[in-house]
Amino acid sequence: xxxxxxxxxxxxxxxxxxxxxxxxxxxxxxxxxxxxxxxxxxxxxxxxxxxxxxxxxxxxxxxxxxxxxxxxxxxxxxxxxxxxxxxxxxxxxxxxxxxxxxxxxxxxxxxxxxxxxxxxxxxxxxxxxxxxxxxxxxxxx
Amino acid sequence: xxxxxxxxxxxxxxxxxxxxxxxxxxxxxxxxxxxxxxxxxxxxxxxxxxxxxxxxxxxxxxxxxxxxxxxxxxxxxxxxxxxxxxxxxxxxxxxxxxxxxxxxxxxxxxxxxxxxxxxxxxxxxxxxxxxxxxxxxxxxxxxxxxxxxxxxxxxxxxxxxxxxxxxxxxxxxxxxxxxxxxxxxxxxxxxxxxxxxxxxxxxxxxxxxxxxxxxxxxxxxxxxxxxxxxxxxxxxxxxxxxxxxxxxxxxxxxxxxxxxxxxxxxxxxxxxxxxxxxxxxxxxxxxxxxxxxxxxxxxxxxxxxxxxxxxxxxxxxxxxxxxxxxxxxxxxxxxxxxx
Numbered sequence: 001x002x003x004x005x006x007x008x009x010x011x012x013x014x015x016x017x018x019x020x021x022x023x024x025x026x027x028x029x030x031x032x033x034x035x036x037x038x039x040x041x042x043x044x045x046x047x048x049x050x051x052x053x054x055x056x057x058x059x060x061x062x063x064x065x066x067x068x069x070x071x072x073x074x075x076x077x078x079x080x081x082x083x084x085x086x087x088x089x090x091x092x093x094x095x096x097x098x099x100x101x102x103x104x105x106x107x108x109x110x111x112x113x114x115x116x117x118x119x120x121x122x123x124x125x126x127x128x129x130x131x132x133x134x135x136x137x138x139x140x141x
Numbered sequence: 142x143x144x145x146x147x148x149x150x151x152x153x154x155x156x157x158x159x160x161x162x163x164x165x166x167x168x169x170x171x172x173x174x175x176x177x178x179x180x181x182x183x184x185x186x187x188x189x190x191x192x193x194x195x196x197x198x199x200x201x202x203x204x205x206x207x208x209x210x211x212x213x214x215x216x217x218x219x220x221x222x223x224x225x226x227x228x229x230x231x232x233x234x235x236x237x238x239x240x241x242x243x244x245x246x247x248x249x250x251x252x253x254x255x256x257x258x259x260x261x262x263x264x265x266x267x268x269x270x271x272x273x274x275x276x277x278x279x280x281x282x283x284x285x286x287x288x289x290x291x292x293x294x295x296x297x298x299x300x301x302x303x304x305x306x307x308x309x310x311x312x313x314x315x316x317x318x319x320x321x322x323x324x325x326x327x328x329x330x331x332x333x334x335x336x337x338x339x340x341x342x343x344x345x346x347x348x349x350x351x352x353x354x355x356x357x358x359x360x361x362x363x364x365x366x367x368x369x370x371x372x373x374x375x376x377x378x379x380x381x382x383x384x385x386x387x388x389x390x391x392x393x394x395x396x397x398x399x400x401x402x403x404x405x406x407x408x409x410x411x412x413x414x415x416x417x418x419x420x421x422x423x424x425x426x427x428x429x430x431x432x433x434x435x436x437x438x439x440x441x442x443x444x445x446x447x448x449x450x451x452x453x454x455x456x457x458x459x460x461x462x463x464x465x466x467x468x469x470x471x472x473x474x475x476x477x478x479x480x
Contacts, residue, residue, distance in 0.1 A: 024442040039325040041300040045352045
């Protein structure tokens, strides 16, 4: 899911608006490579707001638990006592190409995965779900 | 001589407060007043449109009447489908009859864009409790600072609307403020830390303003420090030094004339208020219903220091006062004086 490398303007503007509204930011403060927690100051409940605003903006349904749940579920096959294995780290690097590979470090905990989320992580998910919707694969509102 | 003109009776303002089930057990208890056997017996998930219910009624005698309505959905169910949760909240409000203000409790104030989606669907103002929470928190922090002789406060959850409003007021008070994220500063003269734990470690008074807690390990806190917290679950996690006090930041004492009836008594206990106080968010729609305002004090992320101030003035006029509390027990300022 590397849609962010060649972003669609209309989709990006809607994603940016959703982030700005949910986080109380100006539009120009939201950038594709911004880290949600470290750069934009998102807290746990902000993730709910972001997901809701994206769902409404695009008439899609982001799976329960949002992107965090999806990522952790993916990681869940590759973790021991909450710590990602090498296979788990590799899976996440593939799942989230917008995150520099070096950020998936040895000893990373599953609960730390949201800390690497970028705006692009959500942009890519939205594009993926829109593509599914266009193909009639469900995941729509 | 003409008889004195008869004035039509003035209708008492009515408000509504929307809550949800905090757990499966709580969901079962919510079913008791209406004998909803499916909820009590746990074979009904409480997610159906017909499952909304009236929880209890409150009255501030001569001031306002309130109805607490419930969406018997657990936190997991509320978050699984926010559109469904908003729909159920709208249906619950309709149970209350004519009301001039709607307030939102717990996750009801979070889902659907922090109340924005419900507000779009209803003709009356919907308010999410942010102003009341910020007002109570601010007054309680001022009390603690005065009691401890402290002019330094760390705000954890400083990016939240409540945290931002409290930061602005404390800076205006001349308090040295430490925040836990660079984006929280917003041009104010405050000290910036990069984590909640780092901020909390630097001040003798810590404000937990984030909506959810668990961000500050107890061993980060200075011995003898006081944490004034509105986060649920609490901001501090793990063992803490016995000299550290963790106080509820959003408790409000009840004025004379607060009538809660039988089910209201139960609600006071189950919601964690205790018999002599409520959390501030409950009184925000009451105060709004009594006011001339057509706009909520807080909705979405919109919360200004001016709205907090306006709410505080109106709340005091109705007899509500912030109350420092530890659990159900009031904490006197003298108890906090540094040994």
